[in-house]
Amino acid sequence: MAEVKLKSITKYLDGRLVLKDIDLEIEKGARLVLLGPSGCGKTTLLRLIAGFIAPDEGEIFISGKMVSKAGEIVVPPEERGIGFVFQDLALWPHMSVYKNLEFVLKAQGMPKAKRKERIKKMLEMVGLKDLSSRMPAQLSGGQQQRVALARALVSRPSLVLMDEPLSSLDWDLRAHLAKRICKLQEEIGFTMVYVTHDREETRQLATQVVVMKNGTIKGNGEKS
Amino acid sequence: MIKRLILWAAALVLFISGVLPVLSMFYSSLLLDGHFSFSNYLHIFSSEREWILLKNSLTLAFLVSLISLFLGVPLGLLLGKADIPFKRQLSLILCIPILIPPYIMAVSVDNCLGQEGILRLFLPGWVLRSLSDHYFGLGGSVFVLSTVYLPIPMLLTICLLKNVNPSLEEAARLCAKWPLVLKEITLPIIRPGLTLSALLVFVLCLGEFSVPSYLRYQVFSVESFTQFSAVYDFGSATAQSMPLAVIALLLLVAESRYSRKNLFLSTPLVSGTKRLEIALGKSRPYLFILVSCLAFLIVIVPLLSLFYSSLDLSIYEEAIKVAGDALLRSFFYAFLGASLLAVLGFLSAYTIKNRQIWCWRLVDMTSLFLFAIPGTVLGIGLIATWNNPWTQFVYSSLLIIVLGYLARYHVLSSRIILSQLHLISPSMEEAAQLAGAGWLSRMVFILAPLSKRAIMAAWLCVFLFCLRDTDISLIVYPPGCETLPVRIFTLMANGSPGLISGLCMLMVVSVLVPASILWHLRWRR
Numbered sequence: 001m002a003e004v005k006l007k008s009i010t011k012y013l014d015g016r017l018v019l020k021d022i023d024l025e026i027e028k029g030a031r032l033v034l035l036g037p038s039g040c041g042k043t044t045l046l047r048l049i050a051g052f053i054a055p056d057e058g059e060i061f062i063s064g065k066m067v068s069k070a071g072e073i074v075v076p077p078e079e080r081g082i083g084f085v086f087q088d089l090a091l092w093p094h095m096s097v098y099k100n101l102e103f104v105l106k107a108q109g110m111p112k113a114k115r116k117e118r119i120k121k122m123l124e125m126v127g128l129k130d131l132s133s134r135m136p137a138q139l140s141g142g143q144q145q146r147v148a149l150a151r152a153l154v155s156r157p158s159l160v161l162m163d164e165p166l167s168s169l170d171w172d173l174r175a176h177l178a179k180r181i182c183k184l185q186e187e188i189g190f191t192m193v194y195v196t197h198d199r200e201e202t203r204q205l206a207t208q209v210v211v212m213k214n215g216t217i218k219g220n221g222e223k224s
Numbered sequence: 225m226i227k228r229l230i231l232w233a234a235a236l237v238l239f240i241s242g243v244l245p246v247l248s249m250f251y252s253s254l255l256l257d258g259h260f261s262f263s264n265y266l267h268i269f270s271s272e273r274e275w276i277l278l279k280n281s282l283t284l285a286f287l288v289s290l291i292s293l294f295l296g297v298p299l300g301l302l303l304g305k306a307d308i309p310f311k312r313q314l315s316l317i318l319c320i321p322i323l324i325p326p327y328i329m330a331v332s333v334d335n336c337l338g339q340e341g342i343l344r345l346f347l348p349g350w351v352l353r354s355l356s357d358h359y360f361g362l363g364g365s366v367f368v369l370s371t372v373y374l375p376i377p378m379l380l381t382i383c384l385l386k387n388v389n390p391s392l393e394e395a396a397r398l399c400a401k402w403p404l405v406l407k408e409i410t411l412p413i414i415r416p417g418l419t420l421s422a423l424l425v426f427v428l429c430l431g432e433f434s435v436p437s438y439l440r441y442q443v444f445s446v447e448s449f450t451q452f453s454a455v456y457d458f459g460s461a462t463a464q465s466m467p468l469a470v471i472a473l474l475l476l477v478a479e480s481r482y483s484r485k486n487l488f489l490s491t492p493l494v495s496g497t498k499r500l501e502i503a504l505g506k507s508r509p510y511l512f513i514l515v516s517c518l519a520f521l522i523v524i525v526p527l528l529s530l531f532y533s534s535l536d537l538s539i540y541e542e543a544i545k546v547a548g549d550a551l552l553r554s555f556f557y558a559f560l561g562a563s564l565l566a567v568l569g570f571l572s573a574y575t576i577k578n579r580q581i582w583c584w585r586l587v588d589m590t591s592l593f594l595f596a597i598p599g600t601v602l603g604i605g606l607i608a609t610w611n612n613p614w615t616q617f618v619y620s621s622l623l624i625i626v627l628g629y630l631a632r633y634h635v636l637s638s639r640i641i642l643s644q645l646h647l648i649s650p651s652m653e654e655a656a657q658l659a660g661a662g663w664l665s666r667m668v669f670i671l672a673p674l675s676k677r678a679i680m681a682a683w684l685c686v687f688l689f690c691l692r693d694t695d696i697s698l699i700v701y702p703p704g705c706e707t708l709p710v711r712i713f714t715l716m717a718n719g720s721p722g723l724i725s726g727l728c729m730l731m732v733v734s735v736l737v738p739a740s741i742l743w744h745l746r747w748r749r
């Protein structure tokens with residue numbers, strides 16, 4: 001069964017047609033890369049899947065359950081079990097790295113001892129275990145990016161959405177982190193939707209590539 | 225060259241209209257019969273009465289800032305972020321009290337509680353009597369001033385919320401419900417701005433004198449006004465206002481600590497990105513009823529009561545007869561003040577943003593300081609400065625009132641325009657410069673049109689504040705130059721209650737028309 005299913009999704013923003021009749025299925029455990037020129041509606045698509053906005057037409061299913069339908073968010077974002085890496089990372093500036101991760105687990109009601117263990121493990125996985133008490137502003141761009149990744153993964157979501165997470169980094173670091181994301185995905189086994197402009201990242205990461213243009217899907221192909 | 229000249233001239237206007245009075249007043253408080261002496265100050269700290277006054281002032285200001293913060297922030301969240309119906313209308317209603325002279329709120333609440341008041345129709349006599357017994361004094365002053373200053377934290381919350389990066393909240397919404405997101409993410413991020421709004425309410429309350437004086441609550445500012453107007457004792461009036469000026473100075477220190485983050489009164493007027501709205505769900509109707517009841521109770525009922533007790537055409541005829549000239553004058557002075565400040569504020573904002581002259585920070589700080597000190601202090605200072613044989617043309621004409629406006633409300637204009645200038649990319653001006661445009665034509669043809677909306681908003685905002693000004697004009701007005709708030713305040717002692725209500729209604733209406741225009745500007749994208 002598909003992890004995510006979009007059924008003829010249409011979305012207007014301020015009266016402008018942004019997404020037009022999108023149909024898309026994402027298999028469980030896939031690494032789908034979403035390509036397309038700036039302004040074609042990639043971020044809007046992710047925000048629809050996350051449940052920040054409702055579609056104007058069509059339905060969205062996650063793990064077989066209908067989560068959004070025309071004009072209505074049926075399941076709110078916090079109940080969808082989604083991890084999200086934002087284009088601008090969106091690290092909470094007033095919380096340390098540890099607190100950033102802890103907020104996610106605390107909101108789910110995980111007991112303190114378990115939280116501590118989980119965060120420690122997660123920070124080790126992304127190679128940040130020595131920086132847990134730093135504030136986001138005291139980290140380099142690459143380190144911040146890894147914190148954002150850790151925060152999106154710490155609750156073990158089954159679906160992770162990434163909106164050009166590496167776009168602000170230099171080429172070397174990008175290749176290195178793309179490899180790391182790939183490895184994490186293989187270890188944990190979540191389904192991933194990854195938005196990028198970068199051909200190299202696409203080559204490294206994708207098991208499935210979707211190309212968008214002007215709010216529609218132009219191409220959809222499997223890749224080994 | 226011409227650039228520096230004009231910017232310096234703008235800064236100089238601020239210094240002459242505001243700093244000079246404060247300094248000359250300080251100077252004259254140190255003179256006793258032509259000799260240098262601290263006795264005015266020593267007297268303050270030795271008399272027990274002064275300590276009681278100070279305690280009363282601080283108690284009042286503390287309670288008001290606490291209440292307005294604890295009501296204003298939730299209201300700001302509901303009206304700025306949640307899907308509550310009629311939020312624009314509700315926010316406008318809740319803002320009315322800050323737009324009219326504060327003592328008019330005191331009069332109208334008094335009016336509702338009175339024997340002839342509107343509440344008589346709903347409440348039994350003994351309840352009304354016990355309410356009105358408690359009205360005069362601390363209780364009433366706290367109630368009225370909390371109503372008056374509630375819009376400051378409320379509007380500031382709405383503005384600050386627009387400045388929070390939306391993805392910070394979205395990231396939190398992925399794992400938590402709204403209450404937790406607000407508590408742990410949104411509110412902590414805007415907390416510095418909220419603290420400052422409470423501080424601002426605190427200092428404005430300290431300087432407030434019309435309300436406590438009407439409600440006969442003895443505070444510092446009332447005392448220094450009485451000292452000045454009854455005994456004409458410059459020295460002790462000044463000395464008495466110094467503690468308040470010092471507290472205003474403390475606000476300044478606090479503000480400068482945060483100003484680097486641009487959090488305070490410098491939020492953009494408009495913003496493009498869509499934000500998540502809080503869906504209130506089942507509690508939506510209840511919260512709507514709650515907010516409406518609050519607006520009804522603290523704003524609509526008092527104003528309706530004024531209207532109710534002036535329901536007679538002859539009252540309005542008489543009101544126009546006794547105060548028509550003052551009304552016209554009010555509009556004219558406010559128009560003058562607002563127009564001058566639109567230009568000065570624009571120049572100062574440019575100075576501050578581009579750090580054009582070395583004292584740019586001083587311009588910024590001074591303007592905030594002059595807003596925070598009690599209007600009575602500024603007023604007494606203006607008299608101390610201009611009341612001498614050579615400057616009678618200022619002292620005995622409308623100029624002295626306009627100078628007071630320029631000093632007091634400079635910050636509103638400069639901060640509103642500054643927030644817009646921050647959004648304009650420097651390359652706009654640079655491109656025009658490369659094309660060969662001189663500084664003046666860049667200002668007139670590039671920057672001014674780009675900040676047109678902000679300049680208009682600043683003009684209206686200053687206009688409203690000049691229109692409602694009581695503190696400064698009541699002290700400095702020369703004969704034949706009374707404004708409407710002054711005329712009403714002086715008539716209050718012996719005018720008939722019906723006439724007073726009519727006059728107050730006149731004031732309310734003449735403020736509400738420009739205010740609704742401002743509101744329209746504020747909410748349009």
Ligand SMILES: Nc1ncnc2c1ncn2[C@@H]1O[C@H](COP(=O)(O)OP(=O)(O)OP(=O)(O)O)[C@@H](O)[C@H]1O
Nearest residue numbers: 013014018037038039040041042043044045497498
């Ligand atoms: N809040 C909004 N109101 C109106 N239009 C919007 C809004 N947000 C986005 N749009 C428009 O919707 C279209 C799609 O935007 P979206 O952010 O999804 O593009 P994108 O593919 O993510 O672009 P980029 O690669 O630059 O991030 C754009 O043309 C944009 O102008």
Ligand SMILES: [Mg+2]
Nearest residue numbers: 042043087163
């Ligand atoms: Mg995007």
